[in-house]
Amino acid sequence: MSEPVTALGGAVFETGIATVREEPVQGMITLRGDLEDSAVRAAAIGASGAEMPDRGTITTSEDASLAWMSPDELMLLCPHGEVPERLARLQEGLGDAHALAVNVSDARALLSVVGPKARDVLAKLCPVDLSPGAFTPGMFRRTRMAQVGAAFWMPTEETFRVVCFRSQTQYVFDVLTVAAQKGSDVGIWPDPTGGG
């Protein structure tokens, strides 16, 4: 195998109201299974080291996360190189449980939007209440971003991580940079750094 490449080779946009960046390769495993099933839960927890996420949330361990996609789907995030080992651990944990676990790392892209105005950028493209009281770190939201599907969460108060389909990475990067263009901050939410 050669060094895996991302869709945009790590594109960065830094001249606007927030930094938009394509993140390096990210391991992602889709797990379909009944999340009420204790075997499924145990396998997910075991393979990620993270707690079981509640509806609409994401949990994080030292180096992996579990995102709640639907009542029968989780996304396990981990370092790209660890996917085969974690997938094997997941399969082993699942045993005979009726479930489907598959590596989808390369099917998707991970982008980040960083800065005190990051909320503005997302709120221009998604029909989601992104005010500081309504969307907070720990939440996980699947929604529409401009004309495509996307999911995002906030690892910190000033950072969004955005997951989209690989083929649409350029589009998502481009609409994020339009939304982050210089001089376009909306200026209605308090600056989390206390400035502005």
Place this chain on the structure above:
Amino acid sequence: MLILTCPVCGVTSEETEFHAGGEAHLTRVGPAGDEEAFGDYLFTRENPRGVHFERWRHVYGCGKWFHAARCTTTLEVFGTYSAQTTEPPQAIRDRISQKRPGWIWRDFA
């Protein structure tokens, strides 16, 4: 543009996150069905002025189908509920009865 609450993931969002899927609670007619029953299954649909039951899919969200009870004239949403049922739950029917006494839809009331 409507707002709907997906009963599966709990998200309340605008219509652009969802996709309408036509009339709810159809019963599939398979190879054993006669011409009339099959024709009805394919083509005959309710077109009520008032209470209606529809299928929706949370296409940009959790991807799940669900049902919505809605008024076609005022756009009031009486409630949303699981897709894995063959008839509207009693709680939804009671709520509709409260607001639209005497309503009737197909075989339901």
Place this chain on the structure above:
Amino acid sequence: MSKRLATGGRLIDRQHPLEFTFNGSKLRGYGGDTLASALLANDRMLLGRSFKYHRPRGLVASGAEEPNALVHLGEGTAMEPNQRATTTELFEGLSAQSQNHWPSLEFDIGAINARLARFLPAGFYYKMFIHPRPFWKHVFEPIIRRSAGLGRAPVAGDPDTYEHFHFFCDVMVIGGGIAGLQAALTAAQSGAKVLLVEQTAHWGGRAPLDGGTVAGSPVDNTVEEMLAALRALPNVTLRRRLMAAGIYDHGYVLGYEQLRDHAPDADGPRQRLWRIRAGHIITATGAVERPLSFAGNDIPGVMLASAIRDFAVNHGVAVGRRTVVVTNNDDAYLTAFALQDAGLEVPVILDARVLAEDSAAMARAKSLGIRVLMGHGIARVLGGKRVTAVQICSQAGDGTVLEQIGCEAVAMSGGWSPVVHLWSHCGGKLLWDETQAHFRPDVDKSPTGADGAAFVSAAGAASGAMRLADVLSSATAAGVRAAEAAGFDPGSVETPLAESPEEAPIAPVWLMPAHAGYDLRSKAWLDYQNDVKVSDVELAAREGFESVEHAKRYTTLGMATDQGKLSNINGLATLAAARGSTIPEVGTTTFRPPYTPISMGSIAGEARGEVFQPIRRTPLHDWHEANGAVWEPVGQWRRPYTYRRAGESTHDAVMRETRNTRENLGLLDASTLGKILVKGPDAGKFLDMLYTNMMSTLKPGRCRYGLMCSENGFLIDDGVVARLDQDTFLCHTTTGGAEHIHQHMEEWLQTEWWDWRVWVVNVTEAYAQIAVVGPNARKALEKLGGMDLSREALPFMGWADGTLGGFRVRVFRISFSGELSYEIAVEAGQGRALWDALMVVGYDLGVMPYGTEALHILRAEKGFIMIGDETDGTVIPQDLGLDWAISKKKDDYIGKRAQARSHMTDPARWKLVGLETLSGATLPDGAYAVGEGMNANGQRVTIGRVTSSYRSPNLGKGIAMGLVLNGPERMGEVLEFPGTDGATYRARIVDPVFYDKAGEKADV
């Protein structure tokens, strides 16, 4: 003449002079001016020509309701037509041009229409240009098109950017006047999240001009105090230059924010369209003054009394030195007082009312020495491009002139109409208020939301509250209602005590004078922008267009860009009088969003240029682009149609690639094909229902081609299914099918067979998939090494996991070309590296990439169908001779019952055949075969059509497939296909498999 006053102007900054141009002339204004006030300050009264008669027109109003003063704003690519001078903030370097005149504003040849006005009544175009028919297209339409319309469309792309913004709040208050401020304060006290928007750059609305006191202090102070209180609240967002354009279902509001229209040199988007969801909405949109209908009410210098007051007080601008005030209410007296305060002359106030005793305003006017004539009105205004005098008459009479008074301006007031547009957009109903002579919101018939409860409340003048104390108390009530509706407790709220002078009631005046003859009525304008007069509406009623919606369309009343903000009430009152009915009986036309026009750019938001729509790129996109790909859009994907070499035509490139794939080695980027994992104990059963053939019997390690139909029986997708293990299948779909087949599967699993134990994941994009095709395919892969790909180890229609050249791959031995072929799936992030490696090992073996057109030709040579070519949503597999792929053993599959319906089993359905022209030429794609006789429309009977047609370089002739009546039984017959080029093509019905009929080449 209009001019800047030496003092005054509460909104302008005389320390901040600005230069701008109008029709090329350099003019000066001040910061805080609108383009309208700055033009008036420079004695520019004539600002445009009217739509139909090209009459000279000047300002009528001072705000969003202005019908006349529309200009071209900006130059070159940034030019925008039909911009209202009254809502355009002045900035340094602004450039504006007047519209709808030729050759110049001062001398306009189209004004001849005014002389012909008698011959251009309402409905003129409808009546006149119907006959003779051909004249419409060749004579009338070109002339009308050249002379109609107001602004010119810009000729180049818009250089600005735009964006959307999603915002959520509990309570939204529309309108930043004193009512909006009070309502917002009230609602905010409850802790609700409040958004307050104001369309202009200034808070306070008309209150500072109308006077009065709140809690003992002047209302200006109150506005400042309220603003300060709101700014201190963390749960309140205040936004100026943001117009609520429309209210829609379930509390949805579109807000049009102008960011750089007044500051074109700043960074960032020009406008932002707010997509707001509010729990409850308060419309505090104020009221708009109505004109009076008298002859000559459109001559520049005749304006709304409130507008003349606004320009004097806000901008320190006098419309004229002598202004005649004409009114039917007390409010216009404030204009007389303001003008006198500014040192200007008011020779007379003509009050159409006859009051038993003087109102407070009247008494004050008289005490100030202003002449007041009760029961009087204007018979006619004199002047051409500006007012020179008015002729006075008795309001009760027919217009007999009693006196002529020289003046430069006329301030008219026909009363005030609440701005009910936003209330009405989503179904709010109106009441006719007889006392105040206007329509106002019917509080019991508010628009209702998702929960069935009212979600709009009106406040202040927009609710019909016309006096300061009522304005404030209605706003408090609306604030309480809104907070409660949004689930908050506003607690105890007090309305500040307000005082304003007593007013005598309005007397409705719909025509001045009451018995004006035709001569006067045909000069009394209702709709300025669309040139509709009192006489036109009367004509409409006489000709039977009695419904308000019919009269509107017949006369075009209220259909211009101002949507009749000034004209509607006067128009329907005129219609009511002509019909002999009451105003509520006539009713109003429907108010529709937007409140004032918003830019197309703001609606598009970010969706323009590169991101107009999403384009999907495969992991190999960059290679294709760098190697001459001619792109073909396939859904949102971009696939290489062919790779053109230097000096090569697209056709030649396709021929080269097609030949080379048969002779040597071709590489195809097949990454776009859908790949869906289906797993579970019931997966086989599930796929047996989805596909027409049997999938549950497929052995692990093997592949099978399958067809999918809709419940209607029509073929919707096809592809190869690989069984990975006992529980797991990988289903390939067409490029366009990946998403909708995935959704199709989920739909059946979630809504019909929810007890079946099956999981589905769309893994399409996880893999790059490369088809390695041609007689040298195996040799190339063997050079990469790592897997045994011999016929024995990996037979045709088998698959295997392994490594090739160090890449972890899954190899499918499937062929869509009829050649020896391997499809290799590799993790998408490795796709480019594998492709590069294949190009290297293929170098000696004649490798060439090939595009979708070569793919099509190769499959057509083999008679393989293509979804979307051979199918069009009305074709069933049986039509295509695919009966072999339909299981006879299965009790059921999706589409089975439908395929048994009489129309589907009709032997006369057109069936798939091959077609070969007698000349070797290529048949036109889509051409129809004609048979004997004519159909009911006198057209040749059709007996078939071409579904795919190509030039085959391998066979050296044109080949085609088509659906033909009784086709398979008519082998060898020659059909006629008339082309759109006038030629008739003759083609013979043949077997659709043109190449390697025995199918030996793929299985080697």
